[in-house]
Amino acid sequence: MPDQTPYIGRAMKRVEDPRLIKGIGTYVDDLRLPGLLHACILRSPYAHARIQRIDTTAAKAIPGVVGVFTGPEVNDSCGLVPCAAAIPDLKAPKHTVLASDRVYFVGHAVAVAVASDPYIARDAIDAIDVDYDPLPVVVNPEEAVKEGTPLTHPDLGTNVAFTHSVAGGSNIDDAFKRADRVIKHRLYHQRLTPMPIEPRGAVASYHAGEGTLTLWSSTQIPHLLRTLLPGMIGVAENKLRIVAPEVGGGFGAKLNVYAEEALVSHLAMRLNAPVKWIESRRENAASTIHGRDQIGEYEIAVKNDGTILGIKSRTIADLGAYNQLLTPMVPTLTGLVLTGCYRIPAVKIDIVGVYTNKMSTDAYRGAGRPEATYLIERLMDVIAREMGVDRLELRLKHFPAPTEFPFATSCGLTYDSGNYQGALTKAKQLAGWDQLLKERAAARAAGRLFGVGVSTYVEICAMGPSAAMPAGGWEWGCVRMEISGKVTVITGVSPHGQGQETSFAQIAADRLGVPIEDVVVLHGDTNVAHYGRDTYGSRGTAVGGTAIVMCIDKIVAKAKALAAHLLETTADHVEFANGTFSSPGVTNREIPWAELAGAAYIAKSLPAGFEPGLEASSFFEPSNFTFPFGTHICAVDVDRDTGHVAIKKYIAVDDCGPQINPLLVEGQVQGGIAHSIGQVLFEQTVYDENGQLLTGEFMDYAMPRASDIPEYVLGHTVTPSPVNPLGVKGVGEAGTIGSTPAIANAVLDALEPLGITHLDLPMTPERVWQAIKTRTAATV
Amino acid sequence: MPIPVRLRVNNTPREHTIEPRVLLVHYLRDHCNLTGTHVGCETGICGACTVLVDGKAVKSCTVFAVQADGSDVTTIEGLATNGHLHPVQQGFWDRHGLQCGYCTPGMIMASVHLLATGAAGSREAIAEGLRGNLCRCTGYSHIIDAVQNAQQAANAEVARA
Numbered sequence: 001m002p003d004q005t006p007y008i009g010r011a012m013k014r015v016e017d018p019r020l021i022k023g024i025g026t027y028v029d030d031l032r033l034p035g036l037l038h039a040c041i042l043r044s045p046y047a048h049a050r051i052q053r054i055d056t057t058a059a060k061a062i063p064g065v066v067g068v069f070t071g072p073e074v075n076d077s078c079g080l081v082p083c084a085a086a087i088p089d090l091k092a093p094k095h096t097v098l099a100s101d102r103v104y105f106v107g108h109a110v111a112v113a114v115a116s117d118p119y120i121a122r123d124a125i126d127a128i129d130v131d132y133d134p135l136p137v138v139v140n141p142e143e144a145v146k147e148g149t150p151l152t153h154p155d156l157g158t159n160v161a162f163t164h165s166v167a168g169g170s171n172i173d174d175a176f177k178r179a180d181r182v183i184k185h186r187l188y189h190q191r192l193t194p195m196p197i198e199p200r201g202a203v204a205s206y207h208a209g210e211g212t213l214t215l216w217s218s219t220q221i222p223h224l225l226r227t228l229l230p231g232m233i234g235v236a237e238n239k240l241r242i243v244a245p246e247v248g249g250g251f252g253a254k255l256n257v258y259a260e261e262a263l264v265s266h267l268a269m270r271l272n273a274p275v276k277w278i279e280s281r282r283e284n285a286a287s288t289i290h291g292r293d294q295i296g297e298y299e300i301a302v303k304n305d306g307t308i309l310g311i312k313s314r315t316i317a318d319l320g321a322y323n324q325l326l327t328p329m330v331p332t333l334t335g336l337v338l339t340g341c342y343r344i345p346a347v348k349i350d351i352v353g354v355y356t357n358k359m360s361t362d363a364y365r366g367a368g369r370p371e372a373t374y375l376i377e378r379l380m381d382v383i384a385r386e387m388g389v390d391r392l393e394l395r396l397k398h399f400p401a402p403t404e405f406p407f408a409t410s411c412g413l414t415y416d417s418g419n420y421q422g423a424l425t426k427a428k429q430l431a432g433w434d435q436l437l438k439e440r441a442a443a444r445a446a447g448r449l450f451g452v453g454v455s456t457y458v459e460i461c462a463m464g465p466s467a468a469m470p471a472g473g474w475e476w477g478c479v480r481m482e483i484s485g486k487v488t489v490i491t492g493v494s495p496h497g498q499g500q501e502t503s504f505a506q507i508a509a510d511r512l513g514v515p516i517e518d519v520v521v522l523h524g525d526t527n528v529a530h531y532g533r534d535t536y537g538s539r540g541t542a543v544g545g546t547a548i549v550m551c552i553d554k555i556v557a558k559a560k561a562l563a564a565h566l567l568e569t570t571a572d573h574v575e576f577a578n579g580t581f582s583s584p585g586v587t588n589r590e591i592p593w594a595e596l597a598g599a600a601y602i603a604k605s606l607p608a609g610f611e612p613g614l615e616a617s618s619f620f621e622p623s624n625f626t627f628p629f630g631t632h633i634c635a636v637d638v639d640r641d642t643g644h645v646a647i648k649k650y651i652a653v654d655d656c657g658p659q660i661n662p663l664l665v666e667g668q669v670q671g672g673i674a675h676s677i678g679q680v681l682f683e684q685t686v687y688d689e690n691g692q693l694l695t696g697e698f699m700d701y702a703m704p705r706a707s708d709i710p711e712y713v714l715g716h717t718v719t720p721s722p723v724n725p726l727g728v729k730g731v732g733e734a735g736t737i738g739s740t741p742a743i744a745n746a747v748l749d750a751l752e753p754l755g756i757t758h759l760d761l762p763m764t765p766e767r768v769w770q771a772i773k774t775r776t777a778a779t780v
Numbered sequence: 781m782p783i784p785v786r787l788r789v790n791n792t793p794r795e796h797t798i799e800p801r802v803l804l805v806h807y808l809r810d811h812c813n814l815t816g817t818h819v820g821c822e823t824g825i826c827g828a829c830t831v832l833v834d835g836k837a838v839k840s841c842t843v844f845a846v847q848a849d850g851s852d853v854t855t856i857e858g859l860a861t862n863g864h865l866h867p868v869q870q871g872f873w874d875r876h877g878l879q880c881g882y883c884t885p886g887m888i889m890a891s892v893h894l895l896a897t898g899a900a901g902s903r904e905a906i907a908e909g910l911r912g913n914l915c916r917c918t919g920y921s922h923i924i925d926a927v928q929n930a931q932q933a934a935n936a937e938v939a940r941a
Contacts, residue, residue, distance in 0.1 A: 013873055020881030021869040021888065023816015023856030030815035119801065197820045197828055197916050198882040248818070248882025249916050281821040497880030497917050663876045667922055671879065674919030698825035698914065706907040706920040735919075 007506035007516055011663035014502040015521075025246040028201040028218045029278050036203070037066055039264060039277040040121035042111040042128050043287065044103035047357040047691020048138070048152070051101055051110065052131035059113055059127040064120040066271060068113045068128065071098035077270070078262040079232030081322070084224075084470040085329035090162045093153040093355070095322045097232075097259035097266075103132070104152065104321035105357050106693045107286025109259060114267055114275060137691040141318040141354040142295060152321055152355035161319055161353040162328055166335050168347050169410030175310030175346040179301035183386050187378055188760050189371045191293035191318065191685040192678075193701055194364045198248020199279035200288055202261050204268035213269065214241045217261055220250040222494055222524055223532040224325075224471060225257055232262040233269075244524040247496030251675070252363040253288050254496070255536040256325045285696045290685050291364020293318040294331055294371050300379060301346075306389040308398060310346035313338060313375070317353045320360035326367070327360050328353050329470070333368025333460070339409050340376035341420045341458045341629060342398035347410045357691040363536065365675055366733040369459045370740055377455040377741030381748070385757070392428070395456055396421060402719075406624075415458060415627040416729075419655070422717045424456055427631035427653040430715050436635055436649070444753055449638035449772075450648075451750025454631065455742035461656075461730030462626040462723065463537030474621040475539070476531040477547030479508065481555055481614035483601040485594030487512060487519045489551075492532020493544035494524045498668070498732060500540055503660040507545055507726070511552040513579030514593060531619075538628075538730030541660060546724040547620040554616035562600055563591055565607040626721040626729035630654035632673075632742035638750045643769025645681055645747055647710040652738065655717040656731040665731050670712055672735020678704045679736075680743040684762050785849050789814065790858025800846050804838075805829040807845035808855055816856040816885045820914070827913030830886035831855045837893035839886075839912070856885035859892065867930040867937075868892050877926030879917035887913045891927045900931045 019025045056068040074097065081095040098109050113124035136150035143149055144159040152159050176182060202217040213235045219225060222242040230237045247254065260277050267275045279288070295316045301309040317331035335349040384391035400407045402419040409415065436452045443450035464473040476492035489508050493500060505519040512519075522528050533539075556576055563581035564571040573583045581591045596614075599605065603612040635649040652669055659665045682702035686694040695701040720727030740761075747763050748756065754775040759767060782797045789812050796811050803822075808814045808831065817840060820828035824842040831840045832854040859866040868891045871877065878884040887910065894900045894909040906927045907920065915923060 014876065016881070017873045017878060018865075020878055020884055021856075021865065021872050022860060023814070023885045025881055026815075027818070027882065029809075029819070032813070118806075119799070195916055196880070196882070197826055197914060198818070198880065199820070246881065249880040251916065278819075281823065281826075499879070667876050667879055667918060670919035670921045671917045672919070675916075697823055698821045699823055703914055703916065704920075705914065706910040706924065707904075709907070709920045711903070712919075712921055 007509045008660050009658070010506070010661065012502060012506060012661055014499045015505065016499060016501045027198060027246045027248055028203055028216050031203050031216055033203065033205060033274040035273050037114050037116060037271060037273050037275045038118040038121045039112050039114045039267060039275050040118065040125050041109050041260070041277070041283070042125040043283065044099065044106060044108040044110050046103055046132050046134055047106050048135040049103050049132035050135060051099060051103065052133050054111060055129040056111065058129065059124040062120060062124050062127060064116045065124045066114045066116065068111060068124060070111045071096060071100040074098055074263065074266060075100060078266050081259050081324065082228050082231070082257055083323035083325060083327060085326050086470055087162045087164065087328045090328055091156050091158065092161065092323050093156060097263045105359055106691060107283065107359060109287065112263060114271060138356045139358065139687055139689060139691050141316050141356055144354050144356055145316065145352060152357050159355050161355055164332055164351040166349045168412050170346045172310050172312060172346045172348040176301045179309055180304045181302050181387070183300045183302060183383060185298045185379060185382055187296050187298065187375055189292045189294045189374060190761050191361065192291045192364055192683055193285055193685045193695065194251040194253035194291060195701065195703060196249030196251055196253055199281060199284040200254065200258065200260070201278040202264045203274060203276040204264040205274040206268045206272065208272055212239045212241065213265055214243065215261060215265055216243045216245055218247050218254060219244050220247065220254040220494055220496060220536055221534040222526055223492060223534050225261065226526045227471065228257050229262060229265065233265045242526045244494050250496050251365045252291065252367060252536065255363050256289055281698060282696050285701060286359060286693050289324050289362035290320065290359050291361060292371060293361050294334060296375055298375065298379060300383060302383055302387060304387065306383060306387045306394050306397065308342065308344050308383065311338065311344055312348045313350065315351045317351060318356050318358065318361060319353050320358040321355060322360050324360040324362045327362050330361065330363055330367050334371040336411050336413060337369050337372045337458065337460055338376060339411055340373060341456045342376070343400055344398065344410055358687055365672065366736045369733065369737045373455065373457045373737050374741045374744065378744060381745050391454060392424070396424065414624060416624055416721045416723050417719050418458065418627060418629050419717060419719050420456060420629055423629060423653045423655050424631040426715055426717055427633050427651055430653065430713055431633040431649065431651040433633070449640055449750040451636050451638065451746045451748065453634045453742045453744065453746025453749055455738055455745060456631045457738040458627050458629040459734060459737045460625045461538035461628055462542030462622055463539045464625045465622055472533055474619045475533055475543040475547045476617065476619050477544060477551050478615065478617040479548060479551035479555055481593060481597045483597050485518065485597050487514055489519060489521045489548055490529050491521060491523045491544050491548060492529050493540040494532065494534045495540060496535065498535065498540055499661065499664045503541060503664060504545060504548055506660055507548055508552060511549060513577065538732040542626050542724055542728050542730045543620060543622055545726055545728065547618050549725055550618035550620055551616040554618065555614055559596055559614060561607060562610060563596060566591060566599060622723055624723045626723050628654065628656045628729040628731060628734050630734060630738050632738040634742040634746040636746040636750055638747060638768060640772060643765035643772060645763060645768060647677065647743065650710045651713045652735065653715040653717060654731065654734050654738065655719050656734060657720045657727045657729040658718055660728065666714055668731045669714060669735040672733060673712065673739040674704050674709060675736045676739035676743060677708060679740055680761055680763055682762055682764060783846060785846050787848050787850060788852045790854060798845055800844060802845050803841055804843045804845045804848050805840035808840060814855050814857050818882055818885060820883065825914065826883065827890060828883050828886040830889040830913065832889055832893060835896065837890050856888060859888065866892065867933040868895065868927065870933070871926035871929035875922050875925040875929055877918065877923045883913060883915045887915060887923060891930065894927065895931060895934060900927055903928065
């Protein structure tokens, strides 16, 4: 008999871990195929240049080199890199897999060499001779929108990819007419590099006899790849198998269809041999998508008591040189949740997407929501300061009441459920808010720069209703009760660290009443998980988990019909509990799963019209997104002499609905906060005025290390979502969304006695020190 | 010109003739077929390739295989003994010290070295000792928990002995 305690809600160790801690998991680079060839890509050192000549003769002459190819030799066979974002009137450059006659950013792929050994492939690209004729470079998106400036893509005639305007709620002009004050603020969300520790990589193998192609890729989206790759390489969807093996982190960077995936597929067919390409870290920094890079100007209409009447925003989004899968959509997501947790009656949002000679921006952890949350939560502190009201009171005043959900926002969303007051109250308690303020007073009296910051957030998860998604937002699942009574769960989501082999097994074991050891969760291979929409937007459990629940409901219903037959009663007299079917009052006989499954598959005695087997598949179409929320509080010490920020205390209260596995939730939240610590204190992707990438390595791109991390105090509240039967909301991005403004607000709170009211991110020691020095000099 | 290299990897003698430019990490992965040691940056920053060379934590992308000639190398695959996880591996499993698992072999090997040198006495010491290893998933807190767990297990082992 299984343990009677439900598995759901238990902090269980992961079933994924043994293979990973023993070093016997299989990532893309670990694949060994007979006759495997290795590809290496030559990339542009220039941000914008005309390719005058490419000479591959010397490269081709190196022993072991199988082929060297340039854009004109492969582009026609590899199609165009797709963008799935539906943006009206989007002006888009043709995105070929290798550059044709021009390069548009540093890292732009120019040629590929294939050899019997990766070292030789690298020798080969060093031996390729390219003449570049440098062209004017576009790096500043605010300059790029002006008339008469150089063009990223001269053939488009403009640097503006699109303009997007949304007005919601009541009349924005009226709101500003009724205002006592209009507060203006400018905020820059810097460019970031996602930097999963495993770079991208792909292996393609073509079976000429079957005409089938298998592509192993370090991707979050094997199914979307299977949908989109046929249009590029001309292999039909049903002849294409995509496998996402172990994937070493994604964070949105692997939520994309990349040129290299089409390129290695084409090379495997062309050379009739399996081909592997593994990205170097330098390539990853230059040629895998970046995130954020939005500049916003804001105007807020307020009454004297702090009441917010409306917000106008104008955002310039730096798209980079090309549209990757969702590039132009990300800044529009910022507009969707700009009002945050608050009742703000009128909004007007204008977004301009701009091409520059840089790598594309796209969805990086949070995609649009961290931007929006940083903006609204910084603005709440600005309003509180300007209007002389308490920052917590100001937030509470604008929260909808828990009874007002579902709550329609001015941005056009309907928040499913929420208790923002509850999360804020709990965070305040856990933080010892009043005590923290006393500590701050004492520190200030002693001349120390100690600050306390708060942020409340709501985010959009469980992506999503298909009507709102570019390529279907449903999720597929399949559950099979095997003849032995073991359970196979197959999901269309594609976890890469989230732990759904464990959490989905918890769900299945509970719902089927079997020991968790009897459940196996499969994913990431389109020959096994036939359909899916994969893992992004904190959708795995809320959407994918629900598809599993639907399958189980179908299996249990079918099993009851068979049990009724075997128990010689009717299905409505069959009870199912703890993995056993019975009919109290009719018979003492009990049928466990193994016996029932045996009957279903051996099929000697089935009710009339009963299909053999016990397997069900389902597509779950969510009726709405889910909207997790929470409050984060942070206390920092700023060193006056060095500008160094030390996080002294970090409290996060997150509400993602019921937690399937609290240990995994904790891991997601902690990891998410670390991304924000990086964003607020260290990280920025920097291009110089020539479009040269200065942060092309871990040596130059400062990610947080173990000693930069505080001890977290984590709490939660539980407000179930009405959108799915598990009530779950999603938690993959919450940490990153909630924490950036909490930390930034804390640093600015610390610096307030010096009259410093704004600093751009990242608040590096140098930037903080400069601000302190300037202020101190001014007041001496 | 390829030259011979002889070393012991996870207590197994190995002998190959390789190009002098082959990095130790590539030697382990491609010649010994031990793919548990990962490559994250090739510049010695991320630590995903950390192995023990004569008991010391070494980033195997920063040395040539021929430089390790004659030495004793332990990789993640050689850490468990007789089917029993090393206390650090167990700690990582028990405390959810990994998510995607890519940095994990290096992180575990660095932690083993930290424990062996007695430098894992406090959370601060562990955090400082692991500065050479990057993780993008966990936010490190669970990793520090995992190493503390392993330290406690080691202490208990000593107390029992």
